[in-house]
Amino acid sequence: MNLALRDIRHNLGRFLLTCFGLSLLLGVVLSMIGIYRGLVDDALxxxxxxxxxxxxxxxxxxxxxxxxxxxxxxxxxxxxxxxxxxxxxxxxxxxxxxxxxxxxxxxxxxxxxxxxxxxxxxxxxxxxxxxxxxxxxxxxxxxxxxxxxxxxxxxxxxxxxxxxxxxxxxxxxxxxxxxxxxxxxxxxxxxxxxxxxxxxxxxxxxxxxxxxxxxxxxxxxxxxxxxxxxxxxxxxxxxxxxxxxxxxxxxxVERARKQIGMFTAILLLVSAVIIALIIYTLTMDKMREIATLKLIGAPDRAIVGLIVQQSLAMGLIGFSFGALLIASLKDVFPRRVILNPEDGLLLALVVIMVCVVASGMGVRLALKVDPATALGS
Amino acid sequence: MNAVAPLIKLESISKHFGEGSTRVDALRDITLDIEPGSVVGLLGPSGSGKSTLLNAIGCIIEPTAGRMTLDGEVVYDNGWLRSDLRRLRLEKIGFIFQFHNLLPFLSVTDNVALVLQLAGYDDDDAKHRATQLLDYLEVGNRKQAYPANLSGGEAQRVAIARALANKPRIILADEPTAALDSQRAGIVMDLLGKVAKDQSAAILVVTHDEKIFSRFDVMFQLRDGQLSSDAA
Known part of the structure; x- marks a missing residue:
């Protein structure tokens, strides 16, 4: 039984809304990379x-x-x-x-x-x-x-x-x-x-x-x-x-390139922090369920799977929505936005990495939960 | 002389929290045997150590001293603690909570089947046994429902089905009837009594609910961490 999938299905609205928010954020990151590429390409x-x-x-x-x-x-x-x-x-x-x-x-x-x-x-x-x-x-x-x-x-x-x-x-x-x-x-x-x-x-x-x-x-x-x-x-x-x-x-275009490059790096960092916070908050919301799982004898891998799989699903769906959004809006930008497949792939890998690292915080929290928490009111 | 080995055997079990001036002795020198087939009540005022004792037997907290044996296996012996406690809980202990603690994102059937799958049953067998148990507990008609849509009585029966799913020999129940009316409370206690007899299980029930006192084979009272009397 895939607990992550069951939890997503049960809270589908909230999950999709979170993914949508994440997709806007990752869309902005992707568009900044596209603007950066556009600026360099335009210069050449x-x-x-x-x-x-x-x-x-x-x-x-x-x-x-x-x-x-x-x-x-x-x-x-x-x-x-x-x-x-x-x-x-x-x-x-x-x-x-x-x-x-x-x-x-x-x-x-x-x-x-x-x-x-x-x-x-x-x-x-x-x-x-x-x-x-x-x-x-x-x-x-x-x-x-x-x-x-x-x-x-x-x-x-x-x-x-x-x-x-x-x-x-x-x-x-x-x-x-x-x-x-x-x-x-x-x-x-x-x-x-x-x-x-x-x-x-x-x-x-x-x-x-x-x-x-x-x-x-x-x-x-x-x-x-x-x-x-x-x-x-x-x-x-x-x-x-x-x-x-x-x-x-x-x-x-050196200064403009550096400016956009730096802004992109900051955006990526902000995205990483936000993804980490979302996953941490989602884990916090499930503390009682995690304590119950521990109490009934669920192994750590089942609990880790619940958190990491949800985190990865959120990151990948958010990235896909974001990429689709920017791909359909790129021609509206006043300057050229170049979306390279390799940039998209690299960002997807970064998102996966961020999700895994971010879920590490949630996993750490979950593994520390005392099963006795499930017994309280 | 009774030859039946106790399923729960506590020998001089103590548990304290903190040290020095902040030390609190939650359990003091508890010695207790619970035999298969018996339903035991554990009474006592708030803060008397009932939950601590239940958590210690449930392998959730580690005692400070003494020796504890569950179903013939030594779990704790004066500072030595088994390492595979979660596995032990999965195989030997069923928990029934006051607030049922069903997983909200799983259907009634899946809540019960989960325990079986964790214990190694395949999907179909787990669902089949879960359905049988739910029918036995007369909540089979609600097997597709989610916990949020169940009444208090239904949720408690599903929680009991989950606790019984893996046929544990030890069942620990914390205020299982607190959220139920007299009639439902009676049904739950009848059921626990039947399980104790059918599965030769030992059932320990922490309760304040006087209306179910008559259903216990034995009752113990905890006061200030000491098992003061056999209330029966």
Whole structure:
């Protein structure tokens, strides 16, 4: 006879309510892990989009994400002709705020040269940019649809394609425009500002500046070798893709990552304490029954089984409800929540471990119960 | 000379709690033999040591001195105590409580069958014997019910069925009729008497209930931890 199951069946309402409370708690833990993963992935997804092997940036900087980097636009041609480089593309990055359909829209604009590295890795709807001006590929998280026209700077752009899950480290959706358009957006003055500059006799400044060159190494050359060859030019710095990703995770999102990581750890600790308290309280409620079981000769293993099995059932049901809840709500979060199966499995193992340890307190209490307690009123 | 060995044999059993100025002598030099087939009443005012004596015989508390033998097996001998007391309780002793102490999450049948399963019966045999006992105690019609839905009399009869399930030779009852009316109390005592005879069991009943005094074969009185007299 399984005493744990009988007790659960007899107090099903209370048991399920406790499981539901626990599921909310574990759901929050799981969502925090998902937010953490999302934050790290978001930070990397933009750097991974060009599928580059080497990043070439301004000398002495770790740009373009961790630090500002500005290099002449014709650098791309020189890099492309370098030994060990198969192809290269110039890119610019800038944040833009605009209005669309009456709402504020923050976008992270990437300028690239169509046909060269630096553009979107995959367009999930519509097409890539084919015209040299005023076309835009946007991420779905921006809310833009194919055919929408959106104002960036002084010009209007038409959305021709959509990407998925492509956001900047701050969470802003990424949009791609041609390099020429992005340079105009970044450097070209508004008509009134241009008139003022002209009036004070200032020479018109050039707009052919880029933030980085992304390059792919030739087949027989490793990214590190390619980066080393380009780095011999003293006026440029280079990073391999791996180094760029390390800079992003260790510099750009480091604090946010640590903050969320720490909060997740605290939440996990709080969950462990709450699980322990619930199990301890449930055991306290059953003191008389446990004393009766001892009195009628039930062995310790029957009493331990009653507590540990209930505790495990509560932990696993609570975890399953929580995981289902967060899996169905993850798309409602304003930032990406990534639920990795391995994270879920790890949390399930932690929950099992916590339940076993927590039930240890209850078991200790139960084994100390004097069977004579059953004889009192 | 009576050749029947007593089922409960206490020789100079003492029990005290605390030491020095806080020492309380709950049992003093108790010597008592209870033979098979007898229903024995244990009377005494509150604090006289009745429950302590019942707990000592039930292997729930350890005496301080003396020798105790249950069903021919030495359980305690001047500081030596058997280690498998829970097993001994399961095999030899049945408890009937004033407040029945049925497990609230088990049905009537399961409450009785549990003891049998703990003793090694398989599921079907345990349920079959539990059902027989419940029918014998005239609560068979309530076998699917849970303890919360039973009347006081029904619950007490289920508790008796549980105490008798494993055919123990020693039955210890603490105020078994306190929650029952005269008629029900009479039925319970008749039943205990029948079990004592049928199973050659020794039944020790702690009670204040004067209306059942006539049902005891022997009555003892405890006063200040001493077995002062055979009240019969």
């Amino acid at each position: 997804v933009l750097a991974r989009a060009p599928q580059a092997d080497v990043w070439v940036v301004e000398a002495g900087t770790r740009g373009p994400f961790a630090e500002a980097s500005r290099i002449p636009g014709d650098t791309r041609e020189a890099i492309a002709l370098s030994h060990g480089i198969a192809e290269a593309g110039a890119v610019t990055f800038q944040s833009v705020e605009t209005q669309h359909r009456g709402r504020k829209l923050r976008l992270f604009v990437v300028g690239y040269e169509p046909g060269r590295p630096g553009g979107p890795a995959q367009v999930v709807a519509g097409r890539n940019i084919t015209r040299s001006h005023y076309e835009l590929v946007a991420d779905r998280s921006s809310g833009l649809e194919i055919g929408d026209r959106v104002a960036l700077g002084t010009s209007k752009y038409t959305v021709v394609g959509l990407t998925r899950n492509l956001v900047a480290s701050g969470g802003d959706p990424v949009v791609f425009v041609t390099l020429k358009d992005s340079q105009e957006l970044q450097f070209e003055l508004s008509p009134s500002a241009a008139r003022r500059e002209l009036a004070r006799g200032a020479a018109p400044s050039g707009t052919d500046t880029i933030n980085a060159v992304v390059a792919r190494a030739a087949h027989n050359v490793s990214p590190a070798q390619a980066a080393h060859m380009v780095a011999r030019w003293k006026h440029l710095s280079t990073m391999t893709q791996l180094e760029q990703e390390t800079v992003l995770t260790q510099s750009v």
